[in-house]
Structures are given as C-alpha cells and as structure tokens.
Amino acid sequence: MKAYIRGTGVISPQLTFNCTHFPDDIRESDTNLLRCIEPSYLDFLNPVMARRMGRVIKMGIASALICMKNARLDMPDAIITGTALGCLGDTEKFLKAIIADDEQFLTPTSFIQSIQNSVSAQIALHLNCTGHNFTFAHKGFSFESALRDALMLLEEGEAQNVLVGGIDEMTDHNYFFYDKLGLWKKEKINSSRLLQSDSPGTIGGEGSAFFVLNKNKSEDDYAILAGVKTIYNPESAGALHITISEFLKDNGLGRENIDLVLYGFNGDSRSDHWFTFVKENVFMNSGAGYFKHLCGEYQTSGSFAMWLAALCLKEGKVPPVIQWGKQKSEQLNHVLIYNKYGNNHSLLLLKKSS
Amino acid sequence: MSSRVFITGTGIISAIGNNVEETYAALLKKKSGIGKLENFSTRHRDHLAVGEIKEPDDLLKVRLGVNSSSRLSRTAMLGMIAAREALASAGISNIKQFRTGIISATSVGGMGIAENHFTQYLDPDDDNEFLDYINTLDCSDSTERIADFLGITDYLSTISTACSSSANSIMFGARMIKLGLVDRVIAGGTDSLSRFTVNGFMSLKILDNEPCKPFDANRKGLNLGEGAGYIVLESENASRGKNIVCELTGYGNVNDAYHQTASSPEGKGAFAAMQKAFAVNGISPQQVDYINAHGTGTEVNDLSEGLAIQKLFGAAIPPLSSTKAFTGHTLAAAGGIEAVLSILAMQHDTIFPNLNFSEAMPETGIVPVQSVINKKINTVLSNSFGFGGNTSSLLFSCAQL
Amino acid sequence: MNITLDELIEQLKTDIIEQLNLADIKREDFQADTPLFGTGLGLDSIDSLEISVLLERKYKVKITNSQEGKKVFQSLRTIAEYIQANQK
Numbered sequence: 001m002k003a004y005i006r007g008t009g010v011i012s013p014q015l016t017f018n019c020t021h022f023p024d025d026i027r028e029s030d031t032n033l034l035r036c037i038e039p040s041y042l043d044f045l046n047p048v049m050a051r052r053m054g055r056v057i058k059m060g061i062a063s064a065l066i067c068m069k070n071a072r073l074d075m076p077d078a079i080i081t082g083t084a085l086g087c088l089g090d091t092e093k094f095l096k097a098i099i100a101d102d103e104q105f106l107t108p109t110s111f112i113q114s115i116q117n118s119v120s121a122q123i124a125l126h127l128n129c130t131g132h133n134f135t136f137a138h139k140g141f142s143f144e145s146a147l148r149d150a151l152m153l154l155e156e157g158e159a160q161n162v163l164v165g166g167i168d169e170m171t172d173h174n175y176f177f178y179d180k181l182g183l184w185k186k187e188k189i190n191s192s193r194l195l196q197s198d199s200p201g202t203i204g205g206e207g208s209a210f211f212v213l214n215k216n217k218s219e220d221d222y223a224i225l226a227g228v229k230t231i232y233n234p235e236s237a238g239a240l241h242i243t244i245s246e247f248l249k250d251n252g253l254g255r256e257n258i259d260l261v262l263y264g265f266n267g268d269s270r271s272d273h274w275f276t277f278v279k280e281n282v283f284m285n286s287g288a289g290y291f292k293h294l295c296g297e298y299q300t301s302g303s304f305a306m307w308l309a310a311l312c313l314k315e316g317k318v319p320p321v322i323q324w325g326k327q328k329s330e331q332l333n334h335v336l337i338y339n340k341y342g343n344n345h346s347l348l349l350l351k352k353s354s
Numbered sequence: 355m356s357s358r359v360f361i362t363g364t365g366i367i368s369a370i371g372n373n374v375e376e377t378y379a380a381l382l383k384k385k386s387g388i389g390k391l392e393n394f395s396t397r398h399r400d401h402l403a404v405g406e407i408k409e410p411d412d413l414l415k416v417r418l419g420v421n422s423s424s425r426l427s428r429t430a431m432l433g434m435i436a437a438r439e440a441l442a443s444a445g446i447s448n449i450k451q452f453r454t455g456i457i458s459a460t461s462v463g464g465m466g467i468a469e470n471h472f473t474q475y476l477d478p479d480d481d482n483e484f485l486d487y488i489n490t491l492d493c494s495d496s497t498e499r500i501a502d503f504l505g506i507t508d509y510l511s512t513i514s515t516a517c518s519s520s521a522n523s524i525m526f527g528a529r530m531i532k533l534g535l536v537d538r539v540i541a542g543g544t545d546s547l548s549r550f551t552v553n554g555f556m557s558l559k560i561l562d563n564e565p566c567k568p569f570d571a572n573r574k575g576l577n578l579g580e581g582a583g584y585i586v587l588e589s590e591n592a593s594r595g596k597n598i599v600c601e602l603t604g605y606g607n608v609n610d611a612y613h614q615t616a617s618s619p620e621g622k623g624a625f626a627a628m629q630k631a632f633a634v635n636g637i638s639p640q641q642v643d644y645i646n647a648h649g650t651g652t653e654v655n656d657l658s659e660g661l662a663i664q665k666l667f668g669a670a671i672p673p674l675s676s677t678k679a680f681t682g683h684t685l686a687a688a689g690g691i692e693a694v695l696s697i698l699a700m701q702h703d704t705i706f707p708n709l710n711f712s713e714a715m716p717e718t719g720i721v722p723v724q725s726v727i728n729k730k731i732n733t734v735l736s737n738s739f740g741f742g743g744n745t746s747s748l749l750f751s752c753a754q755l
Numbered sequence: 756m757n758i759t760l761d762e763l764i765e766q767l768k769t770d771i772i773e774q775l776n777l778a779d780i781k782r783e784d785f786q787a788d789t790p791l792f793g794t795g796l797g798l799d800s801i802d803s804l805e806i807s808v809l810l811e812r813k814y815k816v817k818i819t820n821s822q823e824g825k826k827v828f829q830s831l832r833t834i835a836e837y838i839q840a841n842q843k
Contacts (some may be wrong), residue, residue, distance in 0.1 A: 047779030116514035120743025
C-alpha cells in the first residue's frame with residue numbers, strides 16, 4: 001500500500017507554517033519546552049466560527065487548510081486525525097469548572113470541545129465534508145494509525161484524496177503533570193543540545209501536521225509514503241531488529257537501500273538506547289538524522305518527522321541541523337523514520353517520487 | 355487477504371448483565387438496568403437515571419483475578435472482562451496462532467478515577483500517591499491493559515469518535531482483515547460513568563431523569579450508561595473449522611457536517627451511513643430483518659434517525675428497537691455493546707423490545723417493537739451516531755458457508 | 756437593583772461577549788435589537804445553553820424550557836426585559 005504526499009501543512013515550534021522549504025531560522029528553547037509558533041487564526045476563521053474553538057482545534061483547522069491549499073485541493077474524500085490527548089485544554093477547563101463550582105452553573109462549550117474527535121469534526125464542518133471521518137487516539141500510534149487508515153482507504157478505492165494529520169498540544173497543566181511523572185529533564189538544557197545531553201528525561205513539545213495523500217502520482221508530490229508499521233512493546237533489541245528487517249523486506253528493500261534514518265531520539269538516557277542500538281547495529285551504513293530538538297517530545301511527533309522526511313526527499317538534501325554524524329550517501333531515495341513514545345515504537349518508510 | 359469477515363465470539367458487560375448469558379436473560383425478561391447512581395457521589399445523584407454496573411471497582415478486580423492494589427481504571431477493567439469473554443467464546447486458546455490485533459474505543463478512559471485526584475495533581479506539594487492514574491486518561495490505556503491481559507501484541511489501536519467509536523473499531527478491524535494486514539481482531543469499546551460525563555451531558559440538557567423513551571413522542575432525553583462490548587472478527591482462513599456465529603456484511607462511516615452535537619434534522623448523515631453499509635456487499639434494505647437503532651431517547655437523534663430510516667426503507671420499515679432503555683447510552687462502548695446485542699438477536703431469532711414506548715412521534719409515526727418477538731433474523735442493521743457528526747452503521751448477517 | 760433597561764442591555768452585552776467569546780465581533784454588528792439566532796449574530800443551540808447559565812448564575816433568573824428560551828433569546832432587549840420582569 002502506498003500513497004503520494006501531495007501537500008503538507010505544519011504548525012510547529014519552528015517557522016513551518018505556510019512554508020514550502022526548510023526554515024533557515026531555527027528556533028530553540030532553554031525552558032525544556034518547545035511551544036508552537038502559531039499563525040493568526042482569524043486569517044482562516046471568522047470570529048463567530050472561531051469563538052468557541054480551543055487552541056488545538058484552531059491549530060488543526062489552520063494546518064489542514066494550508067495543507068489543502070498546498071495540495072491545490074478543495075475537498076478531501078476523507079478526513080482522518082491522530083491525536084493522543086485531543087482537546088486537552090478544554091478537558092482541563094471543564095474539569096476545573098466542575099470542581100470550582102461544585103458541579104453547578106456548568107456551560108457545555110468546553111465539554112463539547114473536549115470530545116476527542118473535535119478536530120476531525122470541526123474540519124469536516126468547516127469544509128462541509130461528509131466523507132469518512134475517523135480519529136485515532138492511541139498515544140504514540142495515533143498518527144501512524146491515521147496513516148494506516150488513509151492507506152487502506154486509498155487501497156480500497158474508497159478515496160482519491162485523504163486529508164490526514166497528527167496533532168497534540170502541551171498545556172501548562174499537562175507539562176506540570178508530566179514533570180511530576182518524571183518525563184522532563186531535571187536540569188534546563190538548550191534544545192539544540194538534546195543529542196549531547198546524557199541524563200534522564202527529555203523536553204516537551206507539540207504540533208500539528210497535516211498531509212494530503214493521493215492515490216495517483218503528480219508532478220508536485222513531495223514523496224511517496226511507502227509503508228507504516230507500529231510495534232508494541234518489543235521484547236528486546238534483537239526482536240526489534242528482526243521486525244525492522246521484515247518490514248523492509250515486505251517493501252522489497254534491505255537496510256542497504258535506506259539512505260537516511262530519522263530517529264526519534266529524545267535525549268532521555270533511560271530509553272534512547274533503542275535508537276543507539278538500531279543506529280549502530282542495523283543502519284551502520286545509512287545516514288542518520290534526528291528531529292526532537294526541533295519539535296520536542298509529544299505523542300504525534302511522527303507527523304513532524306514525516307513532514308521533515310518528505311521535504312528532504314523533495315529537495316534532495318538533508319538540512320545540517322538534523323544530521324546526526326556524517327551524511328553517508330549523496331543520493332536520497334529512501335528515508336526511514338524510526339520513532340517511539342514510551343513502549344509504542346513505529347516505522348514510516350518514505351521514498352522519492354521520481 | 356480475505357473477502358469475507360466472520361464473527362466467532364462475543365463478550366459484554368453492562369447494567370443488565372456481566373456476560374452474554376446474563377444479558378440475554380435480562381433482555382428476555384424485559385429487565386432494564388436503568389436506576390439510581392450508587393458507585394460515586396455527585397450533586398445530581400437524585401436527578402439521574404443511569405445504566406450503572408453495580409459492582410464497584412474492587413469487585414471487578416476480583417472478577418478479573420487481579421491484585422486489589424493494581425491501578426486499573428474502571429474503563430480498562432470493564433474492557434478486560436468483556437474482551438476476555440469474547441476471546442474465550444471464540445475458542446481462542448493460542449493467541450499467537452494467527453496475527454491478532456485489538457482495535458478498541460473509549461471516550462473518557464480513566465476519567466472516573468482521575469477526576470477524583472485532579473486537585474491533588476495540581477498541587478506541587480502533593481505526595482503523588484495517585485499520580486499514576488493520570489496515565490489512565492489516555493485513551494490508549496484501556497486498550498493496552500486489555501492487550502497485555504490477553505497477550506495481544508501484533509496490532510493495537512484505539513478509536514475515539516464519541517458515540518460511534520466502537521462501531522468504527524469494528525469496521526476498521528474488518529477492513530484490516532480484508533486487506534490481509536491481520537488475521538483476526540478483537541474489536542469493540544469500553545466506557546465507564548464519571549462526574550465529567552454526567553456534568554457534561556447535564557450541561558447539554560439532553561438527559562432524562564427518568565428511564566428514557568426512545569422514539570416516543572414524549573421522550574425527554576437519554577440515560578447515561580457504562581459497559582463494554584467486544585466481538586472477535588476473523589478471516590476466512592483463520593476461522594476455518596471453527597464455529598462461525600455470523601458475518602459482518604456491511605459497514606459505513608460518514609460525517610453529517612451539520613453541527614457539533616446535533617444531527618441534521620432530516621438525518622442526512624444517518625441515511626448516508628446506512629446506504630454506505632448496504633453498498634459494501636450490495637445488500638438491499640428489504641433483506642434487513644431487524645434494526646437495532648441508535649435510539650438514545652433525545653428529541654434530536656430519534657427524529658433524525660427516524661426520518662433517515664423512513665427515507666431509506668420507505669413504507670417497508672423492518673421491526674426496529676433501541677436497546678438503550680435497557681443499558682443506557684454507553685457512549686464509546688455503545689457500538690460494541692449493540693453489536694453483541696444485534697448478534698444475540700440473530701443467534702436466537704429474537705427481537706428485543708424498545709422499552710418505555712407509548713406514543714409514536716407525529717413526524718414519522720414509527721412504532722418500535724415493544725415485546726420480545728420471535729422472528730427469523732438473517733440480517734441486522736446496527737446504528738451508532740456520535741457527536742461531531744460521526745455517523746456509522748454496521749450490517750451483520752447469518753453466514754452462508 | 757435599580758438600573759435602566761438601556762444600562763442593563765449594555766451590561767448584558769458585555770457579559771454575553773465575554774461568555775460566548777465574541778470579543779472579535781464589531782460592536783455595530785451587535786445592537787440592542789440585533790437578532791441573536793439564525794440571521795443577525797448567528798448564534799446556535801450551544802450558545803443558548805451558555806446564555807441560560809449566565810442568566811441563572813449572574814442574574815438569578817431561570818429559563819424553564821426551550822420554547823420559553825426561544826422567545827426570550829431573540830435579542831439583547833428581549834433578554835433584558837425578561838430579567839427585569841423576573842428577577843427576584
């Protein structure tokens with residue numbers, strides 16, 4: 001199953017919005033949290049429409065609309081979103097109101113907005129799109145499941161164009177809770193030093209990245225999405241190695257065909273050994289890159305990585321800021337993304353669209 | 355690849371029973387599970403009618419055979435109970451024999467427990483005794499607990515599209531099997547009651563403080579419920595030589611694109627979802643012997659669903675009932691629970707009644723089935739319509755082998 | 756509370772703008788007699804629930820059913836008149 005990446009729309013902690021090339025100006029953070037650089041939403045939404053939308057819904061709609069413009073698409077056949085936490089801000093708001101007012105005088109807006117499929121639903125409402133509309137909410141598999149569904153729809157002939165995206169926000173409360181759970185580094189680091197930091201914990205992030213996937217090739221495609229694989233709680237590094245090899249084999253490839261691997265290395269010394277193992281034992285001869293110093297750690301960061309990989313393939317080059325070590329080959333035909341969030345590991349295979 | 359998808363097992367827990375057998379007995383006796391809320395306190399307790407499972411969390415742990423100190427959410431535990439039953443009823447003893455996935459669904463996950471500790475979570479000086487319950491808020495938590503409990507590792511995912519969630523899980527699982535990505539899937543959903551959802555629905559003013567009256571002219575709203583329902587879907591190859599319960603012969607998901615919470619007045623989304631389901635195998639509306647309606651008892655849903663059914667079936671509407679006056683509206687679990695009930699109806703050639711009905715809506719004149727009726731059932735249509743315009747329909751048929 | 760109808764309308768406008776997050780609406784689009792639902796401001800059923808809660812919480816008046824709500828929520832003026840007639 002494969003699809004052509006026809007358009008992208010990304011809101012991230014980098015200057016990626018409405019941007020068709022990799023930004024020159026790289027943004028950093030010293031606070032262990034990378035926050036999105038957001039557009040003016042009133043450029044996309046009229047005030048009456050936008051008034052009750054939470055931040056994540058606005059992020060989703062804006063990046064979806066820019067993506068469709070980028071793909072020169074007026075109406076998708078299906079809308080699929082992956083979001084692990086959904087409209088967290090509204091969930092917190094409603095919960096706090098329940099507690100503060102002892103279950104009295106509650107208004108429905110934040111409850112309605114907190115419903116997990118609000119992003120997919122609001123995009124459909126905005127576009128008046130009545131096609132297939134799914135929302136996957138499974139931690140580090142949310143975006144990858146959405147991609148799986150999109151590829152299936154295209155394969156089934158149920159759609160020509162699918163709008164698919166990954167989105168999660170980091171609210172102040174959630175950052176605080178994850179801090180208590182020990183996710184973040186105790187010491188403050190500059191995000192550009194993530195690869196060098198050898199301590200427990202990572203840095204927080206957020207983002208929204210949408211794509212138009214098309215069944216058919218065109219002149220303007222970014223790249224081909226050739227394969228998706230989710231791996232739940234691999235038993236060992238050895239088992240992971242076998243799974244990766246089988247995945248490549250299913251796609252008619254060996255590890256020697258992979259020109260670049262983008263690793264979801266997040267600077268957490270407790271868990272980055274998975275990436276180090278794969279880099280040193282599986283893809284020793286491939287170029288390596290990393291991306292979480294640009295977007296931070298969050299459950300749907302795979303969507304940011306996919307945008308990055310697609311852009312690399314379209315432009316035929318790898319931005320120095322994401323390179324991990326020396327570039328191994330001049331050509332760039334196959335890029336593999338190996339990412340994880342907790343025990344949810346995933347592989348995305350992208351190919352050059354010749 | 356498999357052109358056909360068979361159902362080989364079912365599992366359920368809800369206000370009317372802890373398993374399939376108890377559920378069937380309650381349906382035959384017209385014994386509703388709607389009553390007063392007992393397991394947690396809320397200001398609105400006296401004004402609520404809910405489909406609550408009476409066993410508190412510690413008894414669910416006993417039922418599961420897990421340690422009393424384990425930090426499982428109620429949603430996860432209900433899911434584990436129903437999924438375990440489904441797997442056992444499908445005669446699956448070796449989970450690794452075929453590529454097996456789980457596609458589950460939930461709307462609020464572990465909110466029922468996390469909401470009790472939210473203030474503590476916000477306190478920087480809290481001793482964090484209950485901190486790990488935060489992770490249960492994640493929709494994936496219950497799916498992974500079920501997967502770990504049953505030993506499923508090949509494919510996991512979770513869908514969250516409000517009240518159509520587990521119907522969507524079922525159709526996604528079936529599509530994966532048809533495309534040869536897995537051989538079998540446990541598909542369905544789970545949800546538990548919480549103050550969050552009670553207050554959320556109260557703020558929308560769509561609850562009935564008495565047992566709900568689906569499709570009745572004087573219906574006032576829905577009753578919230580909790581529970582879990584799962585079915586085991588298998589490919590032709592994986593199910594060879596097994597007892598086939600029935601076949602999934604149609605499915606369809608569309609978006610109504612009308613409003614965040616209300617369906618379009620003429621039921622455009624409902625009509626389109628049902629049509630899409632029929633188109634999968636070219637089944638015609640005349641072949642449907644029973645409709646298990648979404649039928650929440652709200653003014654808006656029952657009208658739009660009723661109009662859509664009229665438009666699709668014309669003068670020949672098959673017998674229909676909503677079983678939500680038995681179980682309550684179990685939110686993300688509804689599609690899975692009602693799939694199990696639809697399959698039960700087919701297994702026993704029995705249509706379950708639409709309780710509390712006395713007068714037809716003037717707009718449609720639809721009269722649902724009001725008593726337990728024996729009728730040959732070859733094909734059932736099951737509807738699940740969610741917030742955000744998410745509209746889904748499933749078709750189950752006797753398997754012609 | 757002895758305030759004029761016009762003062763109450765102004766106060767209500769501020770409250771509704773805040774409650775429904777209408778800060779970006781132009782003031783000339785939201786006058787005392789501007790229809791709130793359908794045409795005019797284009798509010799919907801969720802907004803009417805929000806306004807009901809505002810009335811109960813701040814103005815201590817309750818709308819008993821949706822039919823009554825439809826009549827009362829036609830404009831700022833009709834809401835203000837309802838408050839003055841029913842406030843305890």
